[in-house]
Amino acid sequence: MEEIVNHLVSLTKEISGYIYPNEIELHWGLLVVIYPYITGLVAGAFILASLVKVFNVKELQPTYRMSLLTALAFLFVAPLPLLAHLGHPEKSYEIFLTPNTSSAMAMFGFVYAWYLMAVLLLEIWFDYRRDLIVWTSNEKGIRKWLHKIISLFSKDISERALKFDKKSVQMVTIIGIPSAFLLHGYVGFIFGSIKANPWWSSVLMPIVFLFSAIVSGIALILLIYMVITPLRSKEIDMKCLDKLASYLFYIMIIDFSLEILDFIHRTYEAEESIKILAELVSGRLFVSLVVIQLLMGMIIPLGSIAAVKFFQVPNELRKSIYFVSAILVQIGIFSTRWNVVIGGQLFSKSFRGLTAYKMTFFGFEGLLMSLGLLLLPILILFILFKILPPWDEARSN
Amino acid sequence: MLIFLVTAFIFMRSILVPPDFGKYGHYRASAIDEIISQEIKYAGHTVCYDCHDDIVDLKKTGYHKNVACEVCHGPAALHTDDPGELKLQAPRERGYCPLCHEYISSRPTGFPQIVSASHNPMKPCISCHEPHDPKPPQTPKECDACHAEISRTKSLSHHVYVDCIECHQTPNEHKIKPREYLPSKPTTREFCGNCHSKDSTTPEEIPKIDINSHGERYMCWQCHYPHLPEAQ
Amino acid sequence: MEKVNNQKSNDIKRRKFLKNLFLSLSGLFLPGIVSAATKTGRLKDLILSLGYDPKEHLWGMGIDIDKCIGCGRCVNACKEENGVPRDPFFFRTWVERYRIYDNRETLVDSPNGAIDGFKPSINDEGNIIRSFFVPKLCNHCDNPPCVQVCPVGATFKTDDGVILVDSKYCIGCRYCIQACPYGARFLDPETRTAEKCTFCYHRITKELSPACVEVCPTQARIFGEIKKKPSPLVRFMRQHVLGVLKPALNTEPKVFYANMDMEVR
Numbered sequence: 001m002e003e004i005v006n007h008l009v010s011l012t013k014e015i016s017g018y019i020y021p022n023e024i025e026l027h028w029g030l031l032v033v034i035y036p037y038i039t040g041l042v043a044g045a046f047i048l049a050s051l052v053k054v055f056n057v058k059e060l061q062p063t064y065r066m067s068l069l070t071a072l073a074f075l076f077v078a079p080l081p082l083l084a085h086l087g088h089p090e091k092s093y094e095i096f097l098t099p100n101t102s103s104a105m106a107m108f109g110f111v112y113a114w115y116l117m118a119v120l121l122l123e124i125w126f127d128y129r130r131d132l133i134v135w136t137s138n139e140k141g142i143r144k145w146l147h148k149i150i151s152l153f154s155k156d157i158s159e160r161a162l163k164f165d166k167k168s169v170q171m172v173t174i175i176g177i178p179s180a181f182l183l184h185g186y187v188g189f190i191f192g193s194i195k196a197n198p199w200w201s202s203v204l205m206p207i208v209f210l211f212s213a214i215v216s217g218i219a220l221i222l223l224i225y226m227v228i229t230p231l232r233s234k235e236i237d238m239k240c241l242d243k244l245a246s247y248l249f250y251i252m253i254i255d256f257s258l259e260i261l262d263f264i265h266r267t268y269e270a271e272e273s274i275k276i277l278a279e280l281v282s283g284r285l286f287v288s289l290v291v292i293q294l295l296m297g298m299i300i301p302l303g304s305i306a307a308v309k310f311f312q313v314p315n316e317l318r319k320s321i322y323f324v325s326a327i328l329v330q331i332g333i334f335s336t337r338w339n340v341v342i343g344g345q346l347f348s349k350s351f352r353g354l355t356a357y358k359m360t361f362f363g364f365e366g367l368l369m370s371l372g373l374l375l376l377p378i379l380i381l382f383i384l385f386k387i388l389p390p391w392d393e394a395r396s397n
Numbered sequence: 398m399l400i401f402l403v404t405a406f407i408f409m410r411s412i413l414v415p416p417d418f419g420k421y422g423h424y425r426a427s428a429i430d431e432i433i434s435q436e437i438k439y440a441g442h443t444v445c446y447d448c449h450d451d452i453v454d455l456k457k458t459g460y461h462k463n464v465a466c467e468v469c470h471g472p473a474a475l476h477t478d479d480p481g482e483l484k485l486q487a488p489r490e491r492g493y494c495p496l497c498h499e500y501i502s503s504r505p506t507g508f509p510q511i512v513s514a515s516h517n518p519m520k521p522c523i524s525c526h527e528p529h530d531p532k533p534p535q536t537p538k539e540c541d542a543c544h545a546e547i548s549r550t551k552s553l554s555h556h557v558y559v560d561c562i563e564c565h566q567t568p569n570e571h572k573i574k575p576r577e578y579l580p581s582k583p584t585t586r587e588f589c590g591n592c593h594s595k596d597s598t599t600p601e602e603i604p605k606i607d608i609n610s611h612g613e614r615y616m617c618w619q620c621h622y623p624h625l626p627e628a629q
Numbered sequence: 630m631e632k633v634n635n636q637k638s639n640d641i642k643r644r645k646f647l648k649n650l651f652l653s654l655s656g657l658f659l660p661g662i663v664s665a666a667t668k669t670g671r672l673k674d675l676i677l678s679l680g681y682d683p684k685e686h687l688w689g690m691g692i693d694i695d696k697c698i699g700c701g702r703c704v705n706a707c708k709e710e711n712g713v714p715r716d717p718f719f720f721r722t723w724v725e726r727y728r729i730y731d732n733r734e735t736l737v738d739s740p741n742g743a744i745d746g747f748k749p750s751i752n753d754e755g756n757i758i759r760s761f762f763v764p765k766l767c768n769h770c771d772n773p774p775c776v777q778v779c780p781v782g783a784t785f786k787t788d789d790g791v792i793l794v795d796s797k798y799c800i801g802c803r804y805c806i807q808a809c810p811y812g813a814r815f816l817d818p819e820t821r822t823a824e825k826c827t828f829c830y831h832r833i834t835k836e837l838s839p840a841c842v843e844v845c846p847t848q849a850r851i852f853g854e855i856k857k858k859p860s861p862l863v864r865f866m867r868q869h870v871l872g873v874l875k876p877a878l879n880t881e882p883k884v885f886y887a888n889m890d891m892e893v894r
Contacts, residue, residue, distance in 0.1 A: 005818065018737040018738060025815065027803040027807065028803065105778065106781065350737070418782070424782045425798055428785075433830055433834050437831060437837065438709055441837045465843055467844055496700045497746075502749070
């Protein structure tokens, strides 16, 4: 308690204008920034994977399983930041037991469970089933048993069963796309439905969230692919990479247009809150919004990928441009989440003043915890790669 | 497996959901009981009379009749439960009364206010004012005792030497029961015209206008604030 | 999952599965219905045993801004009565001072929620054209956004229109704090659960007025029934032109302000 009060006392110096006295404490910190960031990566990676199955984009085949596993790894971690930010994580089960049907947040558990169980696990299972059965027949010890358990002891690799698998994957993917939209659109709705907060309250919010999610997902797969292929001393498939980059480019253009539309709409309507929001954007959010999100995370990557598209660029240079762009996009999307979550709490609902956010280093909601939560899915992904190798040559033909 | 999960869920649900959840609505009914069991600290304005009838009777007739005892004496429930257990305090120092009576421009006009820096500094308020019947020790002679803001404004204006009573006829009772006996206010343009009409015989320095054409259908004080009449 | 993949008896299995699903789903609701029927009888309600029936009341508050002197006694009494932490970051009610200048600038302040009143403003008298105090508290909205967003049912509207928080059930997600347009909620630093004004529910159910109303020396706060004719609040509502805070948000507050300036929000 004393710690909290001391923290708040140190914040009082940062206040400008008038804020309601209860507003000094900023309630959703870094952890709640990470939550939509991670779910965005999940949805984005999954939608990329479904491009291969539903829209038959052959060039992306090398990243298909990788995307699924990435989505899974990040999905495992997605609820953790939410859990850690609760005042009483030990009571979180109540969300499942007595969900308030009018609360967007109450639906989290169900959307999450649906997505994990009905979509991601099913699709991975069907896709890997045949390989798992083949692998077990050539393996020994723990690995054999592990794969046996994962395959749920099924043995049928007849023509009919395989056909059924294929059809199932197709079907799950088709269900999966709206589910992925639901998963992340719903996260956008959590913010977009808060009428008390003009920075959040917007019908565009779920859609903007969705497209930025796809952007971040594609960029992540691009990064993982570019890092992991040389590590396995394999050649990067330039066709695949180009395709990834151009999808990234097109989705970013949509994302960019949506954000600009939101911006124009807000400034044109210029409602009661416009003065304080303008002050926010030109002041406390200037670096994270204009410099990092827009310039570094949007305009520079868009420009460089466009340049690559227009001019003949040698492979090596192209790779590095893609790589740097993808990293910039990640930073940009992270700061998009930051600007939404933190930015929405920096101004008073009296529209008369601004507060500040000071990160702590240790503790449940501190920087250390957040870094841990961002690294954890990478670790999980590494383990998943070990157990379920997504590489083409691991496929049993 | 699915069936197992669903049954497990139902089983867990029947154990973990509080039995009274949903009785009145989507919440725990006993939460209401817990909330209303909270301890009461302020006894309420009616109970004091039982023991302190003399003071309550005195207070009833004075300006503080609507100020509950607990405003100054603090939460009294412990005291009313067992008067021996807790003796209530009374603020005797000079700092307390200005919470309400210090002059602050945001306060409603007519609310009695003082500037404590100049109002008998160093003297505790209760040495002159009985808090249960807080009339001024002497009936104030000058208007600015109560109407300080107006008096200050007027002192900066050209009306500085115009006495209040030249425009406001004030019954003597106003000084004792200010809300019940109100001073008069001018009602006609001609009243101002006594000094400011071009026909009047007042000294030349006083600005004069043609009362028939100037400002036509408006009353003078609709444009000129009489306590600071300079056109701004 | 394993069912779908077995090809031969797919049809029969599916039928069985659907039947089971139906049975188990109905099982989901049955125990609830049964237990609700039996347990209601056993639960003794303290609130009813007091002779207080929430269905017979509808509470609201009127605030006459012209009468508020900014002494902050309400803020102090609220913290005393409800054990709200004395630190300047946690308030169930607070008082704001508005100073509007002739250049149309508006200055608002509320030093420590006005728990120690206000200090006179120095050296800016000349420019102020309007100035007044505004007490603030939970508006006990008829259409409460906080209740709408609570994921677990830890905050709710009672039959008498009061919005309460069940601190034992609150998980501390703070969505309600985000959803409140009035800044009326805070997270209790001790319990890590949401807190707010209850209209002193433990008092009004026992025929006492809320602590802030009790100690207001100028009757700037009027508490009472919205529906019953002989109520001080109904009289107040008849005699004044009323406003509520942020009416455009359609929260339908039950705290009504008289003589409210357009700058108040």
